[in-house]
Amino acid sequence: MRKFVKKAAAALLAGTMAMSLAACAGFTPSGGDDKKDAPASSEAGADTGVTQAAQESREKKTIKFFHRFPDEPFNGFIESKIAEYEEAHPDIDIVVESAQNDPYKEKIKVVVGGNDAPDIFFSWCGEFSERFLRENLIMDLTPYLEADKEWKDSLMESQLVNYTKDGVTYGIPFRLDCKLFFYNTQIFEENGLKAPATWDELIEVCDKLKAAGVTPISYGNQEKWPAAHYIGSLNQMLVSDEVREKDFDPAQGEFTDPGYEEALKCYQQLIPYCNDAVNGTAADMARTNFAMGKSAMYYAELIEIPYITDLNADLDYGMFKFPVVEGPGNPDILTGVPEGFVVSSKTKYPDECIEFLKWFLGPEVGKEQAQTIGWFNASKNVTEGVNDTKLLDGYKVVNEAKIMGPWFDNALYSTTCDEYLTAASDLTNGDITPAEAMARVQKVAKEAQSLVSGQTKSE
Numbered sequence: 001m002r003k004f005v006k007k008a009a010a011a012l013l014a015g016t017m018a019m020s021l022a023a024c025a026g027f028t029p030s031g032g033d034d035k036k037d038a039p040a041s042s043e044a045g046a047d048t049g050v051t052q053a054a055q056e057s058r059e060k061k062t063i064k065f066f067h068r069f070p071d072e073p074f075n076g077f078i079e080s081k082i083a084e085y086e087e088a089h090p091d092i093d094i095v096v097e098s099a100q101n102d103p104y105k106e107k108i109k110v111v112v113g114g115n116d117a118p119d120i121f122f123s124w125c126g127e128f129s130e131r132f133l134r135e136n137l138i139m140d141l142t143p144y145l146e147a148d149k150e151w152k153d154s155l156m157e158s159q160l161v162n163y164t165k166d167g168v169t170y171g172i173p174f175r176l177d178c179k180l181f182f183y184n185t186q187i188f189e190e191n192g193l194k195a196p197a198t199w200d201e202l203i204e205v206c207d208k209l210k211a212a213g214v215t216p217i218s219y220g221n222q223e224k225w226p227a228a229h230y231i232g233s234l235n236q237m238l239v240s241d242e243v244r245e246k247d248f249d250p251a252q253g254e255f256t257d258p259g260y261e262e263a264l265k266c267y268q269q270l271i272p273y274c275n276d277a278v279n280g281t282a283a284d285m286a287r288t289n290f291a292m293g294k295s296a297m298y299y300a301e302l303i304e305i306p307y308i309t310d311l312n313a314d315l316d317y318g319m320f321k322f323p324v325v326e327g328p329g330n331p332d333i334l335t336g337v338p339e340g341f342v343v344s345s346k347t348k349y350p351d352e353c354i355e356f357l358k359w360f361l362g363p364e365v366g367k368e369q370a371q372t373i374g375w376f377n378a379s380k381n382v383t384e385g386v387n388d389t390k391l392l393d394g395y396k397v398v399n400e401a402k403i404m405g406p407w408f409d410n411a412l413y414s415t416t417c418d419e420y421l422t423a424a425s426d427l428t429n430g431d432i433t434p435a436e437a438m439a440r441v442q443k444v445a446k447e448a449q450s451l452v453s454g455q456t457k458s459e
Contacts, residue, residue, distance in 0.1 A: 066118035173378035178336030220286030232408025234263035250413035264434035306374035
């Protein structure tokens with residue numbers, strides 16, 4: 001029988017610290033069936049005429065699978081598909097562990113380098129995964145894709161490219177995503193407003209809403225990462241592609257371009273139009289407030305549509321792209337990239353892991369996934385049977401995007417990211433200025449250059 005492990009966030013964090021002290025031991029979930037994996041006795045082999053070698057050849061291949069979707073109905077869907085795969089492949093035993101977002105980030109950084117690393121695990125594209133790639137901790141999937149043209153051609157190239165670095169494809173998308181402003185159509189109509197296309201129009205809309213006694217924007221930055229979505233979108237328009245690409249490389253990132261400070265000034269301009277206590281409000285509470293009609297707008301991810309529908313199926317809302325800010329950047333970039341799975345370079349069963357991912361992240365499961373939980377994977381032609389017009393509208397935006405932009409926090413080197421998000425939080429509170437925030441980021445980015453340089457020399 002397959003083993004599913006669900007742990008509380010506190011236990012996960014405690015486990016993370018314990019494993020750090022114990023040199024990364026202990027990924028294997030508790031509650032395992034020791035008898036199941038025990039070799040048969042020599043007497044049993046003699047009685048049945050089956051040799052020990054033959055018995056071992058029939059032992060199941062255990063694949064450890066770690067993801068960050070423990071909530072329902074998402075976890076239930078994943079478990080049901082894995083059970084289905086196991087039934088069709090009796091030689092495969094997939095042991096699953098899951099954790100919430102923040103505990104997951106902490107734990108995966110620890111376990112991925114240990115001897116008990118999960119064989120397949122969720123990982124954001126960009127720097128979050130690319131550091132594992134630099135350390136040879138995840139597999140290069142390029143040879144498998146090149147050897148199976150049908151599989152490669154079945155995937156959306158615009159999404160797969162996000163899991164590619166210097167010609168190496170290291171992950172396969174599980175769900176597509178992007179960032180769009182959701183707006184309450186009833187509130188907009190009552191106030192004679194239309195969806196803004198430019199930054200000035202957004203500010204004008206916010207002014208009118210605030211004057212009418214309506215909270216313009218729901219925003220919760222308690223976890224700090226939501227600020228990165230606003231700031232990342234603004235950076236894309238106010239900093240050139242070339243400069244941002246250079247700064248995302250920890251070996252040469254400086255963040256001295258004046259566009260970064262201008263982006264923080266725009267971000268700061270929005271705060272008075274948001275609900276009170278932004279840094280004290282959780283991201284999911286901001287979503288709930290919007291769903292319940294307590295605000296006019298919410299900067300949301302495509303994958304949040306099922307949550308909003310569950311909260312208030314009667315809510316009538318529309319979507320618009322992040323308003324254009326005039327600058328040297330690229331207004332054609334759509335913020336948001338897919339999220340997916342990678343394969344550990346330490347796995348004993350690389351071929352089996354790949355075969356599972358071909359199916360689990362393929363069109364057959366993709367159609368059912370979209371219909372059941374409202375998440376699209378990167379396989380082509382997976383919208384069949386989806387009747388939710390909001391989901392289809394969002395999917396169309398992703399499908400037609402000229403270029404996708406990475407989640408800002410996942411594109412940054414870890415220490416630079418921590419300082420950027422902390423500075424943004426302080427800026428949100430009004431404790432520092434945009435110039436002071438960028439000075440702090442620049443200092444840590446310079447330190448990161450030395451850290452990466454030292455790592456490269458030691459290798």
